[in-house]
Amino acid sequence: MSQSPISGKAYHEATKHSYLSVQIDPNYVDASTQPSPFKVYPKFYRRVKLNLNNPVHSFISLTSAITLEKIYKDSPYKLRVNPSAGALYPTEVYVQVRGIEGIVDGIYHLEVENNCLTLIYELIDDGLESYIIPGKSINGFIFLISCVYYRSSWKYQNRSMRYCLLDSGHHLGAVSASAFLHNKDIQLIFDFDKLALNSDLGFENKEFITACAVSGELQDKKIRHLRLKVPFVCGTDYFESNQFIEDAYQATALQKSRQQKIEYPQFDLDKDKFYQTVWNRRSVRRFRKESISQEDYLYIVQQLQQPIPTENYEQIEIYSVVHRVEGMTPGLYKGTYLVKTGNFNEKTGYLCINQAIAKDSAVTLFFVSDYLNYQTAMQIAGFLGQRLYLTSNYLGIQCSGIGAYYDDETQELLETNKDVLYGMVIGIQVGS
Ligand SMILES: Cc1cc2nc3c(=O)[nH]c(=O)nc-3n(C[C@H](O)[C@H](O)[C@H](O)COP(=O)(O)O)c2cc1C
Structure with missing residues (x-):
């Protein structure tokens, strides 16, 4: 049994999607x-x-x-x-x-x-x-x-x-x-x-x-x-x-994960409203091509930055491809830092295997990491994903996880060599 730190990366590499791999094997x-x-x-x-x-x-x-x-x-x-x-x-x-x-x-x-x-x-x-x-x-x-x-x-x-x-x-x-x-x-x-x-x-x-x-x-x-x-x-x-x-x-x-001093998040949420949010959480199926407010977006970013209560930790970097946020230049951001300007909605739709929700969203996010322990990194990405669902839904914004994307081409858009662990979308739902 291999315990080398590259083995998680090798398994991630072996499960990459590409345009060709999806054509050959569409998972029916x-x-x-x-x-x-x-x-x-x-x-x-x-x-x-x-x-x-x-x-x-x-x-x-x-x-x-x-x-x-x-x-x-x-x-x-x-x-x-x-x-x-x-x-x-x-x-x-x-x-x-x-x-x-x-x-x-x-x-x-x-x-x-x-x-x-x-x-x-x-x-x-x-x-x-x-x-x-x-x-x-x-x-x-x-x-x-x-x-x-x-x-x-x-x-x-x-x-x-x-x-x-x-x-x-x-x-x-x-x-x-x-x-x-x-x-x-x-x-x-x-x-x-x-x-x-x-x-x-x-x-x-x-x-x-x-x-x-x-x-x-x-x-x-x-x-x-x-x-x-x-x-x-x-x-x-x-x-x-x-x-x-x-x-x-x-x-x-x-494998050992990176270690950190444990810190607890502080959420200032109305408990009754949050309880309803937990019960009613759902994945969006179709977005209206409509903007969310900058205030809501910044609140969501802030919640994602709150500590994760664990000593075994892998750092997740969050890239946001902003398509429709009031007062924000469309483009690729790391947190609130603008990496490059552009309308990338058609591109993210294509990268997420032509899923319309990744094109019509307000923001399409990608979680990347340079981890030691693959299991920890992927689970922290999922944990943050749950936080993103609940924070968005709490604000009346819809959300979905995106597990299917072309890995290498997504890395190219993000200009990173780190593994892309997860994609997510947030925005305004059709019918709301
Ligand atoms: C890891 C993960 C990956 C997902 N990938 C996709 C996806 O690529 N496209 C999509 O439309 N929904 C995706 N979803 C959403 C699921 O389809 C959804 O959670 C499931 O149908 C249950 O519905 P609910 O979230 O409304 O309870 C994903 C969810 C998770 C947790």
Whole structure:
């Protein structure tokens, strides 16, 4: 297994899109063969139905809740608080609860389809801390995000490695938004023994841990590794392996991220309005070619610059291709610094594989990075993506993630050699 710092870059390189690669392989799939996006443990496990009137239940439920059900081309879709590339939802959430009144100390799987917690492991002197923060115990919550990668590789094949990680970052963002609403601090952890956890949680090669978020009181106390293994339960109704994804995950699972001193963001948001924003968050499907105000744009930029509460960090640089912001010269910006002037809307539409939303938006953004740890960098990009969705929606501005773009040509527009990890668009929606 390679632990070289270039391996993340090699896997990113191997999943680049170009004009030619998309022509050759346009990713068509038969929708009726989509693997199930819900994991359900066998019915003999004990379950706790989540009640939104209970603040602890509501905190956990809002990290993953279903917020809209709709039928698209005869298939039912259940959309959630977290967005997902292609609405395939590869991510799962597990939460360890310790020392919280009214809930048995244990590791629970969040069963999103039925809005309940499934107790998959009862704690004695053991727990998740020993894999994540050895020597400490947490009275509170440890959230683990994992990916059932076949849900995404079914359609996106090797490029789904990117989407699994971006989706994980978005899911961390959803955990963080719920924490904010429930007056809880949260810390993200990316560097820990993911491989040992995959084994002890019984994931085989079909699911893998990507990140962790902890919330609660830290104590010095030695906690043991799990004394028993959790049995394997498949996260889909059927499975096909993808060796590229498994290799990419393994090679990048234990690399060290850059380190920073933890700082917490300060959001001055109206909680009732933000709660509604979390429930109503959606991806835009069509923009009106209309401007947003400069005040709103600057507010959004400022929110993106707020600290990310983690010691394991990779720097993300944000390029904004401004098409329609009142009082701003159209062009390529880094933050608020104008790199070059020009109307690049046709260009960004083309770069994002001819998607009209990248042409008609007010701003098309690209997140780039020169990272050590690929998994951390991609997830921080997704985390920022969730922040961008929620801040924009809070202001009545619509947003979407863009995972599909021609990598090399986008780097040329941005005049950077750094990897382009993610694209995003914001603007005014048709019909609003
Ligand atoms: C990583 C990622 C990549 C995405 N890429 C695209 C894209 O290229 N084009 C697009 O129209 N939507 C894209 N989306 C939006 C998803 O299609 C959307 O989140 C999903 O359909 C669920 O709908 P919702 O966000 O309204 O809940 C992306 C979302 C994520 C999280």
